Amino acid sequence: MQPYTQRVVEIIKSIPEGQVMTYGQIAELAGSRRGARQVVRILHSLSAAYGLPWHRVVNAKGEIVIKDEESRYVQQLYLQREGVTFAGNGRVDLESCRYIPDRS
DNA sequence: AAATTGACGGGTG
DNA sequence: CCACCCGCCAATT
Numbered sequence: 001m002q003p004y005t006q007r008v009v010e011i012i013k014s015i016p017e018g019q020v021m022t023y024g025q026i027a028e029l030a031g032s033r034r035g036a037r038q039v040v041r042i043l044h045s046l047s048a049a050y051g052l053p054w055h056r057v058v059n060a061k062g063e064i065v066i067k068d069e070e071s072r073y074v075q076q077l078y079l080q081r082e083g084v085t086f087a088g089n090g091r092v093d094l095e096s097c098r099y100i101p102d103r104s
Numbered sequence: 105a106a107a108t109t110g111a112c113g114g115g116t117g
Numbered sequence: 118c119c120a121c122c123c124g125c126c127a128a129t130t
Contacts, residue, residue: 002127023112027125034125036112041127043111059112066111075111108130116121 004030008042011101015056018083019099020092022060029101055079056099062091 001009007030015021027035039057047054055078059065064079066072080086085093 005127024114027112032125034113036125037110038112038126038128040111041109041129044109045128047111054111057111060114064111068111071111106130109128110126113124115123117119 004032004035004038005042005046007031008039009046009050009052012043012052012054012057013050014101015053015099018097020056020058020062020079020084020094020097021099022058022062022094024060025098026057058092058094062087062094064090064092 008026011021011026011029023036023039026039027033030039032038043052043054043057046052055075064072064075066075076086079092084097087093
């Protein structure tokens with residue numbers, strides 16, 4: 001596995017319950033400012049194998065974006081169960097739920 | 105080995 | 118607000 005992929009996996013695993021991160025945010029932390037698509041690919045192919053909290057990742061607008069309809073529902077359910085709040089438009093409230101790790 | 109594929113993002117108009 | 122384009126790059130085909 002590539003170092004970048006490894007970092008992305010670690011970052012995703014570090015997202016606490018009740019909080020979310022965006023694809024771009026993860027990519028930037030992993031060292032590739034425009035690498036959101038790699039994050040997409042990683043979640044797409046490795047979330048099961050590594051037991052990643054894939055449901056804590058949303059797009060930059062706070063929307064749940066998965067192709068499979070069933071999975072969209074499951075993701076929202078998981079998040080709500082963890083206490084993530086949703087705005088009326090079906091977006092997570094990024095203002096209060098975005099996870100910003102310590103950068104030290 | 106070359107082409108395609110993504111749960112995206114930001115800029116532009 | 119919407120539509121469009123292009124960058125990004127490992128994994129998969």
